[in-house]
Amino acid sequence: MGLREQDIDSILDVYPAKVKRNRKKHILLRDTALETQEIEANARTIPGIISNRGCAFAGCKGVVLGPLKDFVHIVHGPIGCAYYTWGTRRNKARIEDPKQYFLNYCFSTDMQESDIVFGGEKKLAGMIDEVVETFHPNAIAVTATCPVGLIGDDIQAVAREAEKRHGVPVMAFNCEGYRGVSQSAGHHIANNGLMEHVIGRGDLEEPPTRFAVNMLGEYNIGGDSWEIERVLRDIGYEVIAVMTGGGSFETLKNAHVANLNLVQCHRSINYIADMLEKKYGTPWLKINFIGINNTIQSLRNMAVYFGDAKLQERTEEVIAREMSRVEPVLEQYRKICQGKTAFCFVGGSRGHNYQGIFAELGVETILAGYEFAHRDDYEGRAIIPQIKINADNQNIPELTVEPDKKRFRMKVSPEKMAELQEKIPLCEYKGMIVEMQSSSLIVDDLNHFETEAFIERLKPDIFCSGIKDKYVAHKMGVPSKQLHSYDYSGPYYGFKGAVKFAQDITMGFVSPTWNYITPPWKNKPLLKGDVQKEEVQNVGLYTKRT
């Protein structure tokens, strides 16, 4: 159990020497005795290694902008990229106005060779006209794919002109696939655009209640955000805007009035969180609504922030009520999950955020990592000043925001801020590493080869990642759970979600299917006296690797 440095070395020996040196920096053996541990992240992907990373377009259109339901999302480029982001993320949304709901649509300018040669601006402008005429959407987002930037289409100008022509917000995002090193660049581009064009565009000056919050970095996969909103509303919070799962132009434009921003996925949305603090004086709180303990802790931290006795009381009431519902059910699953091990390799945030719920169920995370996170997601925000700016991360333009002359209100005085920061992670995120056990493994940008090698060596009981690598685990006889799109299941957040999650992974452990991997003719002859005992052991839990 557990790997040593030399084991990792021997696994990486397959690589050419240069690649090995590079990959070594992205792999960390956790040692809790050390004050700090460094890991390389947000660096260029090594060509030819089957990485799970996507591109800037994926991060911008696919992740951050895509879930906004009353936008028509026009993908400017050849047909593929639009097709590949059509309904693939399972970000759910409630249909409030059927005429302003476009999530099941896919719009592409379907650029042809002649557009590449002669430019696609006219086609794009024509398409915006058609879209406005047909759909009258609240807003239009134009996202660029690779060739757009290369042929010099000025989509920003096309968008500005179209906005003038139609009086409908039209915003363009230069998120060509080659920008940055992963989808992370695209998150940043989308964050900048939303800050520049959407947030603050509404007329609302005051929040409808003191306990008004925004939920940032929550994409409502399989309905996650609905479960959280249910609990928050019950306690007495008003959720102004969710960014961006189930979100809309209509709600985001008033996001400036909230008194607190909750940050679920730090990686994809921390830019907006930061900018909201600078521009409107609204601090952000790192919460994690995955798992019972984390959910409870997050709710209590929110109550501490607002410091209202009634709110605190109501928080405890709701927690107690929810706990009495879920705890007995979870207990059953815990009995089955206890002692199992998991790999948890997801995104830029879930790789960390899911570890809590695993621990509650008695499942130890023995390998975790992010696809596209930065060092601060591993080592905590304190490391940010030390992160070297290089050619790859400097070309996403930083958006500088100033305090809004009219709307800036310092929600928390500096003294109060210092006091709160002692108690709760206000404007602070400590990252994944500190929470991991000694001798567990942290791997940045895990690829197919390493996935296979680590599964073989560490033999996890469940492999949690995405669709591209889950079949590798299946073929190796290991159950998997897709933590990007949940294999069409969910929600997994909050109280009810924790039960659903426990149920789903338990199902992975106890599925009778695993018992058939070894055919009967490879077992001992069936007519011997000790057969019955053998059979009893085989029925029930998956016991292949005891």
Added chain:
Amino acid sequence: MEEQAVSYRSVNENPCHMCMPIGAILPFKGVERSMVLIHGSQGCSTYMRRHISEHFNEPVDVGSSSLNEKGTVYGGEANLKQGLDNLIKIYHPSLIGVLTTCLAETIGEDIDRIGQEYLRERKMDNFPLVTVPTPGYGHSHSEGFSLAVKRILARLARKSPSHGRINVLVPNISPADLREIKRLLEIMGVRYTLLPDFSETLDAPFTSPYHKIPSGGTGLNSIREMPGAIATLQMGVTLEEGFSPGKYLEEEYRVPLFNLPLPIGLENTDTFIRSLQKVTGAPVPEILLKERGRLLDAMVDAHKYNFAGRCIIFGEPELVYAMAGTCLENGVTPVAVATGGKGAKLKTLLQTLRDRYAADAPDTGNGKGVGPVFLPEADFDIMRRTARERGANLAIGHSGGKYLTEKEGIPLVRMGFPIHDRVGGQRIFSAGYAGTTVFLDRITNTLLERKLSGYRERIYRQFYRGKKYDLV
């Protein structure tokens, strides 16, 4: 033939087709110990792997040269070469396909030159590196597929002594159908080379231990010897010449080419079996006669239900053509056919098909005539409107068609690639007499389900409308 004007719109709303490189990946998965590397942003390879994986429910390893700004400005040569190094070191492939993307083509990467230079530098002159220019804006995934097959042939094929085998070239069909075609070839006693053959690699059995490159696929030597075949049977009646691998073998090596439709449908399977019979000269074995008889029996039994079917068919040209034929021979009227592309050749073929059936077809009462009508450059918005106008009650095609079910309540019989909202895309079985029988059952049962699900309510409305009878 009725025909819709070429789309005058700029917008493609809910597309029916994908881009060229995703189609070009698939043939490489059907060649023994082969790997693919996409020269461009890594998002391309990630998206395509994701889409192929979800259809086949299999690991799909595709490398990327992971180009970023630097590569975009100064050229991606170094990235491509490093990518090849790593791919070779980790996977030890016997063949590598290098595909381009929008990015690589727009910045003008010369992958042929880089590829040759790479092999020279690494002293691997004989290594089969197959380059395929596949800009996303070039053509659809169907053309990407055929072009990749053609380029594999162009790289590997060499003058060979006649060996008595036939070449069988297939478009993008399910592993289940590939297996059926192989079974038919074997029953007919034909020695053959099937290209590509991803029947094992993209529908791999659970085995232990796991292999990074699954076993199966057309052997490199078999491909090399394809010029020595007696003839090429190419399931590619809709192929334009520049994309026809069979044409390449004919022009370069004088291998006689016979283009035939996919053996889906009774007549199409007959054509296939008849062609094989010409090769062997032997009578058709009893087992196939029985399978044909069983299909015929099914067709006779189901014809009374099938006449109610008015379907819209969409997907890749070759499959769409075979499905249209299957529908027509069963009395199901294809009211519209779409591929997402211009489909010049397909349009003419459908016209011929339509003329043949039109003479005998009754006017089914709504005066909308007999299809199939081809919709050039159609997206699902055009298809949806056409389906509504022409009273379609059945959709046959890939999972993009779920949109027609959601918006218009038209049930979807899932066929082709991709199938993303159901499992088992790789196991959809429709080829040969046996496959056609189950395909036909799927069509008939979908029509029956629709008919029977609202039956009592409809009868009630029809006969008891306005009267106060309770439904029992």
